[in-house]
Amino acid sequence: MTVKESNSWIRIREELLRRINERVWQPGETIPGEAELAEEFGCARTTVNRALRDLAEAGLVTRRRKAGTRVAVNPPHKATFTIPIIREEVEARGSSYSHSLLKREKRPLPTSLHAAFPVGDEAFLLYTETVYFADDRPFMFEERYTNIDATPAFAEAAFDLISPNEWLVQNAPFTTGDLTCYAANAGPALSGLYECQDNTPLFVMERVTFNQTQPITHVRMTYSPGYRLRTGF
Amino acid sequence: MTVKESNSWIRIREELLRRINERVWQPGETIPGEAELAEEFGCARTTVNRALRDLAEAGLVTRRRKAGTRVAVNPPHKATFTIPIIREEVEARGSSYSHSLLKREKRPLPTSLHAAFPVGDEAFLLYTETVYFADDRPFMFEERYTNIDATPAFAEAAFDLISPNEWLVQNAPFTTGDLTCYAANAGPALSGLYECQDNTPLFVMERVTFNQTQPITHVRMTYSPGYRLRTGF
DNA sequence: GAGTGGTCTAGACCACATT
DNA sequence: ATGTGGTCTAGACCACTCC
Numbered sequence: 295m296t297v298k299e300s301n302s303w304i305r306i307r308e309e310l311l312r313r314i315n316e317r318v319w320q321p322g323e324t325i326p327g328e329a330e331l332a333e334e335f336g337c338a339r340t341t342v343n344r345a346l347r348d349l350a351e352a353g354l355v356t357r358r359r360k361a362g363t364r365v366a367v368n369p370p371h372k373a374t375f376t377i378p379i380i381r382e383e384v385e386a387r388g389s390s391y392s393h394s395l396l397k398r399e400k401r402p403l404p405t406s407l408h409a410a411f412p413v414g415d416e417a418f419l420l421y422t423e424t425v426y427f428a429d430d431r432p433f434m435f436e437e438r439y440t441n442i443d444a445t446p447a448f449a450e451a452a453f454d455l456i457s458p459n460e461w462l463v464q465n466a467p468f469t470t471g472d473l474t475c476y477a478a479n480a481g482p483a484l485s486g487l488y489e490c491q492d493n494t495p496l497f498v499m500e501r502v503t504f505n506q507t508q509p510i511t512h513v514r515m516t517y518s519p520g521y522r523l524r525t526g527f
Numbered sequence: 528m529t530v531k532e533s534n535s536w537i538r539i540r541e542e543l544l545r546r547i548n549e550r551v552w553q554p555g556e557t558i559p560g561e562a563e564l565a566e567e568f569g570c571a572r573t574t575v576n577r578a579l580r581d582l583a584e585a586g587l588v589t590r591r592r593k594a595g596t597r598v599a600v601n602p603p604h605k606a607t608f609t610i611p612i613i614r615e616e617v618e619a620r621g622s623s624y625s626h627s628l629l630k631r632e633k634r635p636l637p638t639s640l641h642a643a644f645p646v647g648d649e650a651f652l653l654y655t656e657t658v659y660f661a662d663d664r665p666f667m668f669e670e671r672y673t674n675i676d677a678t679p680a681f682a683e684a685a686f687d688l689i690s691p692n693e694w695l696v697q698n699a700p701f702t703t704g705d706l707t708c709y710a711a712n713a714g715p716a717l718s719g720l721y722e723c724q725d726n727t728p729l730f731v732m733e734r735v736t737f738n739q740t741q742p743i744t745h746v747r748m749t750y751s752p753g754y755r756l757r758t759g760f
Numbered sequence: 761g762a763g764t765g766g767t768c769t770a771g772a773c774c775a776c777a778t779t
Numbered sequence: 780a781t782g783t784g785g786t787c788t789a790g791a792c793c794a795c796t797c798c
Contacts, residue, residue: 303786315700315738327764338788343765359795360764368696370609373706377604377760463601467548473606475756477710477728493726495710505548523708527610535767560783571769576784593777593783 306335307345314354314365324362325355375525377473377501380426380434380459389428393457397423403439403512410472411439411502411512418442420449422458425487431518432487438513445510459513468503468510475499475523478516490519497521539568540578547587547598557595558588608758610706610734613659613667613692622661626690630656636672636745643705644672644735644745651675653682655691658720664751665720671746678743692746701736701743708732708756711749723752730754 310325312318319325328346332339346363349355353370357363384391401421403411413419419439426434438458442449445466453461480494488494497517503510543558545551552558561579565572579596582588586603590596617624634654636644646652652672659667671691675682678699686694713727721727730750736743 321697329764338790339765340767340789341787343767344786346765357765358797359766360762360797361795362764368612368693369700370611371696371701371704372607372609373704374605374607375706377606379601460601463604464554467602468604471604471606471760473608473758473760475708475730476754477730479726479728493712493728495712495726495728497708497710521709525706527704527706562783571771572784573770573786574768576786577767579784590784591777592775592785593779593781595783 303341303344303348306331306337306342307348309335310345310349311354314349319365321365321367324364327362371527373525373527375523379463380436380457384426384428384433387428389433390430392427392430393453394425394427395422395453395458396425397421398453401439407439407512410500411509413441413443413509418449422453424453424458426457426459433518434521435484435487435516436513437516438511440511441509444505444508462503462511466503466505466510468505471501471503473499473501480519484516488518494519497523499523536574536577536581539564539570539575540581542568543578543582544587547582552598554598554600557597560595604760606758606760608756612696613669613690617659617661617666620661622666623663625660625663626686627658627660628655628686628691629658630654631686634672640672640745643733644742646674646742651682655686657686657691659690659692666751667754668717668720668749669746670749671744673744674742677738677741695736695744699736699738699743701738704734704736706732706734713752717749721751727752730756732756 326334328339328342331342335342346355346357350357350363353372354366355363356366378386380393381391399421401419402415403413403419418441420442422436422438422440424436424438425432426436436459440448440458440462445462447465448458448461451461476498477495478498479492480488480490480496481492484496485492485494488496496519499515499517500513501515502512559567561572561575564575568575579588579590583590583596586605587599588596589599613626614624632654634652635648636646636650636652651674653675655669655671655673657669657671658665659669669692673681673691673695678695680698681694684694709731710728711731712725713721713723713729714725717729718725718727721729729752732748732750733746734748735745
């Protein structure tokens with residue numbers, strides 16, 4: 295009896311989205327159940343489920359068994375940004391990429407990082423300091439502590455061709471991580487590298503990664519003056 | 528013939544993930560097809576599809592019709608962070624929230640923002656300047672241009688109880704947006720508000736939102752000294 | 761207890777990219 | 780042309796949670 299048109303879960307999602315955006319269903323209101331919607335759209339309940347699951351992942355509706363599906367009151371919008379490989383980030387700007395390893399030594403974790411990077415005091419941590427260049431100009435300065443117990447081969451790698459950043463991405467899978475961004479002044483340590491004033495504001499990103507519960511690496515990346523982190527959503 | 532255990536797509540995803548992480552399947556390698564895996568796990572192909580789709584969304588495998596499913600060479604890790612409502616962000620820190628509207632006037636868009644926020648020259652833009660407080664101390668300073676043509680009711684709202692931020696979240700649905708983060712000095716304009724030196728580095732976030740192609744609002748948020756943006760992934 | 765979403769199945773057809 | 784993933788169906792059972 296239904297029209298022979300191709301039904302797609304995306305089409306259904308868009309229609310549901312329209313009703314939400316146009317306030318056909320008010321924020322906080324419970325919308326019809328999957329079965330009812332399936333009948334309205336003349337499709338299987340599975341298909342409606344697919345559409346609603348998608349909207350739920352986007353945070354536009356909240357779903358609970360028995361309670362039903364409600365339109366979110368203030369949709370918590372999420373921005374997803376891809377953590378780039380530095381080489382790809384530089385090349386995407388049309389610049390030529392290179393890097394240079396400045397330091398590589400066994401070094402204990404500073405107490406200031408102890409909370410963020412929970413390794414035992416006896417852990418073997420390799421500290422590396424790397425400058426990444428775009429067109430032979432310093433682009434980013436990286437200070438990294440890597441847990442050799444978690445990824446032994448890292449200690450053997452020569453970082454002339456492949457950077458610590460890229461080596462870890464390819465060889466040390468991780469399951470979770472944390473990311474922190476803030477602003478800091480260049481200070482005496484970096485004003486020389488970037489040929490700027492001590493009080494030049496710089497964008498800093500710190501990252502910790504774990505494989506299950508095992509800490510892999512902690513890295514602080516201080517970008518050159520004027521750097522902007524961009525993402526769509 | 529199959530064991531009577533509850534089969535779940537999550538279980539299958541974890542097993543596939545294990546094989547990827549432990550290099551049972553090498554990066555770049557094509558893994559068995561859905562049908563073959565379904566037979567191995569003794570489940571329907573749909574269930575394997577669900578697991579693989581999830582891994583593909585996470586960027587760990589790439590899938591193409593006919594070509595099959597391959598393990599990603601360098602998994603592009605994605606960090607998802609939730610764009611918070613300022614009030615919720617402040618209250619989540621255990622502080623008491625308040626805000627204060629400093630300015631509210633019709634104002635043309637500065638030419639510097641013309642590229643990021645494409646509205647016509649004749650558009651009615653309302654400029655608002657708001658300070659957000661945590662425990663009566665300035666927490667964030669917001670400069671916002673809002674396209675009244677897109678959301679007329681914004682011009683009528685009194686922002687004493689509800690802030691521009693929250694008003695828009697609840698009343699102006701949007702489909703896409705852009706986000707930019709960078710570091711800037713406080714300068715003369717903000718050193719007074721935050722009671723800091725002119726050269727104090729501050730964390731700045733700029734956001735543009737659109738409904739379809741219609742620009743809604745452009746906002747620059749300059750956070751107080753020491754602010755850190757955090758997210759897990 | 762009962763109603764809702766979450767998941768699974770077996771089968772089918774289709775879209776697409778590779779060959 | 781062919782093989783692979785993408786989607787859809789109709790039905791079923793289960794898990795959770797509200798009442």
